[in-house]
Amino acid sequence: MRVGVGSTNPVKRDATESALTEFPDTVVESVAVESDVSEQPVGERETVEGAANRARNVLAAGDYDLGVGLEGGVAEVEGTDGLFLIMWAAATDGERVGRGAGPRLRLPASIASRVRDGEELGPVMDDVLDMENVAEKEGAAGALTGHVIDRESALRQAVAGALGPFVTDLYE
Secondary structure, three states: EEHHHHOOOOHHHHHHHHHHHOOOOEEEEEEEOOOOOOOOOEEEEHHHHHHHHHHHHHHHHHHOOEEEEEEHHHHHOOOOOEEEEEEEEEEOOOOEEEEOOOOOOEHHHHHHHHHOOOOOOHHHHHHOOOOOOOOHHHHHHHHHHOOOOOHHHHHHHHHHOOOOHHHHHHHH
């Protein structure tokens, strides 16, 4: 099976490949596609839409059996205080679409404030951690959990959820 991931970020590609380890003849390729949403998605709706757009756009970009899109965003979560990092994945074969979410991680107030003021989370995390390209390494997930989880494992969870309709008959 050929799977296209709608991003050139190696962490997103690795998370997708990791979620598909039970399928040994699978080839996963990264493809630069647009999300057609804001650079910093805000809210569940925009983040889900970005993931689905990436999945559809990568499927259209090549000869793939499955397109996978991953999108990180920030959102208020009902019943809680603060702003949360959220992660969504979508998978499509052109007919069906599966969706899955990763963990929700509350942002520290100082980081949330900067994001609410219009900064993107990735560069804010780079600044706070005095690192470059945190999003292509441990990600905010690693920093926010003291490395209990990292960005790849968080995204793997989202991809695994999105793959449900394609790996089980329960969705038929």
